Amino acid sequence: MNLALILLVNQLVHLSSVDLVIIVFYFALVLAIGLYLREQANTSDDFFLAGREMTAWVAGLAFLSANLGSLELMGWAGNAYKYGILAAHWYWIGAIPAMLFLALVMMPFYHICRTHSVPGYLKLRFGESSRTLSSISFAFMTVLMSGINMYAMAVVMRVVLGWNIHFSILVSSVTVAIYVALGGLRSAIFNEVLQFFLIWAGALLIPILGLVEAGGWSGLKARILQNLTEQHIANPGAYTHLWSTLGDFGNNPMGINWVGIVFGLGAVIAMGYWTTDFLVVQRVLAAKDLRSAKLAPIIGAAFKMMVPFIVILPGLLGLALLREPNTGHLLRLVPGDVAWSNAGQAQGLHGYDEVLPLMLARYCGPGLLGLGITALIAGFMSGMAGNVSAFSTVWTYDIYGALIDKNASDESKVRMGRWCTLLGVAVSIGTAYLVMQSQSIMDYVQQLFSFFIAPLFGTVLLGMLWKRATPAGGFWGLFAGTASSVGMWAWVKVDPQAVKYVALSLGAQDQAQNMFRALWCWLICVLVTVVVSLVTKPKPDAELTGLVYGLTAIPQEERVSLLHRPVFWAVIVAIVFVILNIIFW
Template identity: 25%
Template sequence: MVLGPIDYTIIIVYLIGTVAFGAYIGRKIKSGKDYFLAGRSLPWWAIGMSLVVSDIGAVDMVGIAGSAYLYGIVLGNYDWLGSVPVMIIGAFLFIPMFWKRKVATIPEWLGARYNSSVQTTSALIWGIYMPISLGIILYASAVMLNVLLDLNPKILVVSDEKAIVENIAHATSVKKYDFIYSDTVDDAVQKANDRNPVIIFIDNRIGTSADFQKLFQNIPFVYFSKEEVSPSWGESNMHRAREPDWNIFYSIVLMGLIIGVYTFLGGLRAVVYTDVIQCIVMLGGSLFVLFFGIYKLGGVTEFVDIIGAMGERTKDHFSLVLPVDTKTPHPWSGILFGLGIVLANAYWLGNQAIVQRSLGARSMADAKASYIFGALLKILIPFAMVIPGIVALAHNPAIADADKAMATLIKTIMPTGLLGIFFAAFLAGLMSSVDTYLNSAATVWTTDLYKKFIRPVADDTHYLFIGRLFTVVFILVAIYVARFATRFESIYDLAQTLLSFFQGPSLAIIVLGVLWKRATGPGALAGLIGGVAFSSLLMWVNNNATIPLFQVSEPFLYVALWSFMLSLMLTIVVSLCTKQEPDEKLKGLVYRYD
């Protein structure tokens, strides 16, 4: 199914409307406080919806659906176990502590609780991570845009064996191209005329007729045998391909510019209120895709039977708990300890891009209620994001790049007219993730680094100017970084791997800071730096050792767990060996110590 005029109209109206709405909200922004914290005027319901749509934005819509396509419903644990319980705990214990301190960032709170060195170290970590994360999110947005608008360059494979398409996809560049299959010459000619591929690979078993040169005019083609397909073969032959009319980099730039405009103009207030609209559109659209996708398969029973009939590939696709020795990145031990204890808590209690919304709440009650409301909405997310990934597998088990699963499903099952509406729904989630990290990155660099080291004393309009300047810089950095995301099989695993380097150590010093008044600045600094160094060491040894440390393909859950444990121990030991922080400094920063 292709987009019709009505679909394009809906998409254009939605994009223009979002940018105009963000600009309208931004007209009242006069200071850095307005830009970074929305003047601390946000209501609980808006923050709650913004929390959810930001969390399930681009990476989840593309990445978690793609991971579900590969691994199954086990990905639902990232919401049911990894979000709901910790959001409830955070609402009553941690978020009030942050809000009443009137800080703009988590590093700023760490500076108040510990010392300037801890604040600066944490700010540098987040300040480096968020522009990189922005690049990953922009790439996810571009993937969805290209698939839904059919913008990816095409490669046509002509063979009597359909399985060879996947081999060629991985031998060439599965992230950059869409692969078209044909088993006859006549069908190949028709598809070449309709889809305009950049190159055609023809199986020797189909024939080597000289007529192919006439049949495929102006399109380079290569004869191949099944045995010779390899990465080196793919690299050498792809040099013969025509230059595509549209490159995914163009989509990355387009998405970056659109989202950058309304974030630049409107700050956090524009981010949150556009997220409210995007949450409604995205959740409604995603749930409709779920039900309509299962309906098109014939019902729930037929859906389950189709997945079950795929054999070994899908034997665990409906299992929430996977064994320790699973080859997927999601064993039960990693899910329980790495996710349940570390990554989930670190994300909802210490992720600057998430917590910043509650810091802009108009009251402590609103800050608490926003997390509770968000937790209720998160219960729906596996139905809206994870299961559709499995539905995509049932509809098309031969998608070479799993990150294109959700977009391919939408494009396959949605009729003209509805396709534009659901494209807008998914565009909503993509835009929400980018605006979240863009505004938060600008906040950290302005508040914790620029204001502290370069211009400590200035009027608030100056910090507003600097915040907007950083917004422009980080969009450009994200566009550059996005080009490298194509090297990873799953962008969801990539995002989680990056977080695992520092989320465990960050959580350790936050938890000890709130719950243990004996924790000191030197202890927190040792725990943070030591934990990040240990995470890096674990990753390096696992990737370079003859026998890997971990059995799973992407060990981010285990890395997060072990770095958290080491950081806890380092912080406790060094704190006990150093002078206790003064009581007057700790009041209001440690739980039940006012």
């Protein structure tokens, strides 16, 4: 590709030749990994589940990295700038309890039933109708999300680097298509682990140097307080406290209270995402044995707790340190749609999501800047690879293998998987260009995706823990939960005043609305599942062996020392999690 395609106007950072060498080396390395792993993706287990031979460390880091895309990094750094340290809830209570729950409670069932996917578990537990509903919605939404992420990232690359939007989409999607189609899940996992190291290597300097400049944590808090007071922002202290302002909706910049955070985020959305979203669960299914499968989410949780250091802290540092280079006045970031409009660009405005690249450009010279940008590109590509590999698995096993060709051979499944990877990338590109024509599609699809997660968690949880749950109960619970979520969202769209019923407060921001909507639709899913199950005929116990708590003999782990036991490390992670919440209370 001719570098003349790269536009060099209006960009936030300027890359030197050494930066470009680092970026080109990354692309060469991931393609080399894909080519190298091609010979190891011959069977369906190889292609879709990486041969089920990943160690706990590899599966755990990939499990975390699948969620650590660059939009996630830049988006949550931007949210930290907008909402303050409250954004860290999405990394702590919004992740750690759910990851430990997956490891200790749910993983044994996923592992023992040898399912290839989460919809595959629903088939075994509740029958074909639940699997079909779940797999079609997941496959459809996954490729759409992949395209939306592709478009959003291309926009960011244009704003940050001045790159041509078509150039960004073409190069990244072709690279992902090649390495996933060649090496399957193993290739995706290898690149996710590589991305994990690149992200830490590229982003860790920002908080270190930022804290040096701000005068440590206490200096940072003092500067934020001073800057926000200067801008007449109400309750500026709320930007540096996790829990103490959550007693009332009006006391914090997010417009949420502790009920929404604890029950909406921690108990439903996080549990739903980390335990039933196949995009992340697929990485743990690739673990080589039960102990590794249980340890993997715990390792992921330990690192997840540290991610706020490279994501939330740069957002807070932006609040404290960013100033106009010419005037020395405070630099105030604005919403992305305002900043990236023609008027916003003419005024030189910056969006919330640009805080991480802004901080990167502040401290990182040639070389370091290239590494930071490479980390962002790697995050984007591995996020896309995760979507595409999960799509090809669910399509091949739960749609093609279940509805189209039930007797498909192993070889034809691998072939279908490779073609699906290319198809998934092609649909993603199509979605990206569709979004380019109509931005509102992006908002709708992102909302739609969230509709399925909370009810799915209700269905899977009851399926694993309550043997009386019946196939009809599972299907109608999932359907009612999803439909009620869509209904509540549409209600608020039609009548914005309805937010006082859905989110219990007229001042609830988008994140707060998502929390409460998830909570209600999960409760509806559970209620409908229970009621329908109680009036329909349950499956005989013999058919539930290996699928339900109480009817499944959990295999004894090999006799290992305390330091090798998952439960020991889960307790350590839980203790650190509690301490962190107390420190930043």
